[in-house]
Amino acid sequence: MLNEYFSSVDLLVLKPAILLTLFAIGVLLTDLMLEPEQKYLNAVMALAGVGFAAYSLGPWPLGLQHQMGMAGADALEAFRGAVIVDSFGIYFMWLFLIAAALSILISIRYLEIEGEHRGEYYAIMLLATVGMMILAIGMDLITLFMGLELMVISIYILTGYLRRDRRSNEAALKYLLLGAFSSGILLYGMSLLYGLSGSTDLRIIASSISQRPAGDPLVLIAVITICGGLFFKIGAVPFHQWLPDAYEGAPHCVTAFMSVGPKAAAFALLIRMFLVPLASVRDVWLPLVIGVAIATMTIGNLAAITQSNVKRMLGYSAISHAGYMLLGIVSGNENGLKGIMIYLMVYAFMNLGAMAVIVAMRRKDIIGDEIDDFAGLVYKSPTAAVLMLIFLLSLAGIPPTAGFIGKYFIFLSLIETGHYGLAVVAVLYVAVSLYYYFQIVTSMFTREATDNVVPALSPGIRLALGVSLAMTLFIGLYPNPIIEVAGNTVASILR
Amino acid sequence: MSNGYFENYIPILLLAGVVTLLAVGMLLLSYLLGPRRPSKEKLAAYECGVMPTGDARQRFSVKFYLVAMVFILFDVEVIFLYPWAVIFHELRMLGFIQMILFIGLVLPGFVYLWRQGIFDWSETDTSEWPDTPPVTLPGVSLVVPNVVQEATPFSGGSQ
Amino acid sequence: MVPLSYYLVLSAILFSLGVAGFIFKRNLVTLFMSVELMLNAVNLSFVALSYYFRQLDGQIFVFFVMVVAAAEAAVGLAIIISVFRNRQTLNVDEISRLKL
Numbered sequence: 001m002l003n004e005y006f007s008s009v010d011l012l013v014l015k016p017a018i019l020l021t022l023f024a025i026g027v028l029l030t031d032l033m034l035e036p037e038q039k040y041l042n043a044v045m046a047l048a049g050v051g052f053a054a055y056s057l058g059p060w061p062l063g064l065q066h067q068m069g070m071a072g073a074d075a076l077e078a079f080r081g082a083v084i085v086d087s088f089g090i091y092f093m094w095l096f097l098i099a100a101a102l103s104i105l106i107s108i109r110y111l112e113i114e115g116e117h118r119g120e121y122y123a124i125m126l127l128a129t130v131g132m133m134i135l136a137i138g139m140d141l142i143t144l145f146m147g148l149e150l151m152v153i154s155i156y157i158l159t160g161y162l163r164r165d166r167r168s169n170e171a172a173l174k175y176l177l178l179g180a181f182s183s184g185i186l187l188y189g190m191s192l193l194y195g196l197s198g199s200t201d202l203r204i205i206a207s208s209i210s211q212r213p214a215g216d217p218l219v220l221i222a223v224i225t226i227c228g229g230l231f232f233k234i235g236a237v238p239f240h241q242w243l244p245d246a247y248e249g250a251p252h253c254v255t256a257f258m259s260v261g262p263k264a265a266a267f268a269l270l271i272r273m274f275l276v277p278l279a280s281v282r283d284v285w286l287p288l289v290i291g292v293a294i295a296t297m298t299i300g301n302l303a304a305i306t307q308s309n310v311k312r313m314l315g316y317s318a319i320s321h322a323g324y325m326l327l328g329i330v331s332g333n334e335n336g337l338k339g340i341m342i343y344l345m346v347y348a349f350m351n352l353g354a355m356a357v358i359v360a361m362r363r364k365d366i367i368g369d370e371i372d373d374f375a376g377l378v379y380k381s382p383t384a385a386v387l388m389l390i391f392l393l394s395l396a397g398i399p400p401t402a403g404f405i406g407k408y409f410i411f412l413s414l415i416e417t418g419h420y421g422l423a424v425v426a427v428l429y430v431a432v433s434l435y436y437y438f439q440i441v442t443s444m445f446t447r448e449a450t451d452n453v454v455p456a457l458s459p460g461i462r463l464a465l466g467v468s469l470a471m472t473l474f475i476g477l478y479p480n481p482i483i484e485v486a487g488n489t490v491a492s493i494l495r
Numbered sequence: 496m497s498n499g500y501f502e503n504y505i506p507i508l509l510l511a512g513v514v515t516l517l518a519v520g521m522l523l524l525s526y527l528l529g530p531r532r533p534s535k536e537k538l539a540a541y542e543c544g545v546m547p548t549g550d551a552r553q554r555f556s557v558k559f560y561l562v563a564m565v566f567i568l569f570d571v572e573v574i575f576l577y578p579w580a581v582i583f584h585e586l587r588m589l590g591f592i593q594m595i596l597f598i599g600l601v602l603p604g605f606v607y608l609w610r611q612g613i614f615d616w617s618e619t620d621t622s623e624w625p626d627t628p629p630v631t632l633p634g635v636s637l638v639v640p641n642v643v644q645e646a647t648p649f650s651g652g653s654q
Numbered sequence: 655m656v657p658l659s660y661y662l663v664l665s666a667i668l669f670s671l672g673v674a675g676f677i678f679k680r681n682l683v684t685l686f687m688s689v690e691l692m693l694n695a696v697n698l699s700f701v702a703l704s705y706y707f708r709q710l711d712g713q714i715f716v717f718f719v720m721v722v723a724a725a726e727a728a729v730g731l732a733i734i735i736s737v738f739r740n741r742q743t744l745n746v747d748e749i750s751r752l753k754l
Binding site for chain 1: 662665669672673676682685686689692693695696699700703707709711712714715718719722725726729730733734736737740741746
């Protein structure tokens with residue numbers, strides 16, 4: 001009887017998400033029984049959950065599809081088309097699991113220092129990951145909206161996790177108010193899409209929209225509201241104001257997580273929306289995206305120059321990175337989308353690596369997120385300084401590192417599609433970004449140390465730094481595997 | 496539109512008119528005809544026969560806000576139960592299992608709150624927050640206290 | 655029968671009121687209520703459209719939106735209370751330790 005409604009595909013497809021949810025609940029309940037000094041076990045359990053979820057995804061990159069004996073098939077549909085697992089979704093699920101695992105690793109020590117080491121933190125982080133996964137595989141407006149809200153509400157809580165800290169409170173408040181506002185706008189756009197098509201299935205919406213006459217005002221409003229909501233979630237100008245505040249105010253390890261996971265998830269949603277329901281009205285949103293991409297790169301890069309707080313600077317740099325990735329949407333061809341996919345994966349490693357160094361700078365009584373805190377780091381801890389240098393070079397996109405590969409494909413796609421002007425502007429801004437990244441570098445290598453408290457490299461942070469470094473260099477030196485995977489992924493959604 | 500669309504609303508309009516007239520009339524009549532001999536007892540707020548104590552704008556324990564928030568969450572879960580209950584017979588065992596799963600997901604949250612002591616109102620714990628004086632806001636009638644320093648809910652309130 | 659467009663126009667007006675309230679009001683709780691107004695305006699249009707199409711997708715969407723709105727409200731109120739405890743104000747202009 002159950003088979004009338006559920007098939008084994010449904011459960012298989014959601015297995016990673018179900019496992020993560022169960023582990024989140026498990027962490028919440030076991031936390032009640034743990035003594036204060038045993039709280040690290042919460043992190044172990046959360047990591048185990050991520051591990052099991054990754055295991056259920058099968059061998060990299062497309063295990064889940066192979067498990068069903070559908071190696072040749074494009075995608076698995078489940079829940080009557082509300083969820084679709086294609087290689088695009090699986091790629092993003094891997095990305096989210098990696099981001100969650102690394103963030104959990106760097107959180108343990110930080111939360112101990114802040115005296116807020118409780119199981120909730122890990123449970124909420126796992127639930128946020130579930131939300132992102134649903135966002136990457138959803139094919140239905142309801143599913144996507146629920147995934148989005150599960151993710152952002154979890155992140156609001158994590159941002160304000162240090163309840164006694166005014167900065168954390170304030171960041172959470174701003175993020176929540178503006179986030180709820182943008183969700184409302186996005187939802188209005190969704191209601192218009194529903195009104196235009198009579199269905200919440202993205203593919204049906206796509207076919208109804210393609211039949212509307214050109215310049216239909218309803219379609220126009222729907223596109224604008226949906227773009228507004230999506231641009232907000234990725235932190236693009238003019239909806240970027242929340243981002244530097246949220247990054248600066250959130251606990252270091254949460255900044256690391258939210259700069260990678262939710263950003264990638266928002267891009268997954270954006271690509272899905274632009275390629276499926278809004279594909280036929282590309283003429284309407286293309287000028288919008290071009291304008292927003294240029295403004296985003298401009299504001300992100302120029303505002304980053306004047307920052308004295310490293311987290312805030314990385315916040316503005318995250319805005320500018322969103323601008324680069326939007327350029328991949330502008331060109332919209334295979335290389336452009338491939339560039340976005342690679343960029344997001346690479347960004348996960350390099351940004352988490354840089355944030356891990358900042359987390360290590362947090363010691364008793366030292367917040368460690370000002371550029372001045374990095375002064376003379378090379379004398380105190382050469383390892384941390386060199387690692388930070390590599391991650392910053394990668395963020396700027398200097399060739400032997402992974403950051404170059406993502407930018408390379410996006411610039412290549414711009415030239416292929418004849419957007420020469422945009423390509424020139426983007427390259428110019430890379431030079432600007434070098435300038436502000438090197439403010440940190442000069443602080444680390446040429447200034448005198450103001451104190452002699454060495455950064456605390458706990459085992460978790462060491463592991464996270466090791467993985468990030470290895471992947472940043474590996475992808476930079478030998479990019480073929482990831483290019484191939486990203487190529488297959490993009491082929492599956494463009495088909 | 497012409498064939499009685501707005502005519503349908505005439506009874507409602509009539510009813511609204513009659514009700515308004517009746518209410519205003521009764522208030523007006525009692526104001527004009529009734530004797531007015533105010534005294535202290537008569538002007539005092541009526542609190543079920545108990546002597547009124549202090550201002551109505553008292554500080555409430557912050558735990559009430561927690562309970563209110565938890566109430567919002569668990570109350571809203573019910574909106575999934577209503578449609579389910581309406582077609583419960585058609586869904587048979589499947590619907591039952593699904594709802595058990597749903598409740599099974601909500602329940603751990605409840606257990607967690609319970610073990611965190613959200614529902615334990617009598618406990619007074621002032622160590623949690625730094626000592627900050629309560630402030631009344633212009634334009635906001637709620638006064639959010641910093642801690643549960645005075646008035647535990649069942650001890651009769653602060654004098 | 656009230657035609658569909660009436661509902662949609664009402665929904666658009668309510669939504670715009672919510673947006674305007676969010677932009678022009680300065681009290682945190684009011685801002686929050688504006689967002690709720692926006693969500694409920696969308697709910698109205700979902701229900702009206704769902705009735706118009708004679709199918710249930712829109713109404714189911716409304717259920718989920720209501721649950722999400724409640725979760726958001728709970729988290730929001732919790733954050734507002736902790737902000738208030740740390741700063742004793744609910745005016746957004748005074749909550750600006752982080753530069754904007």
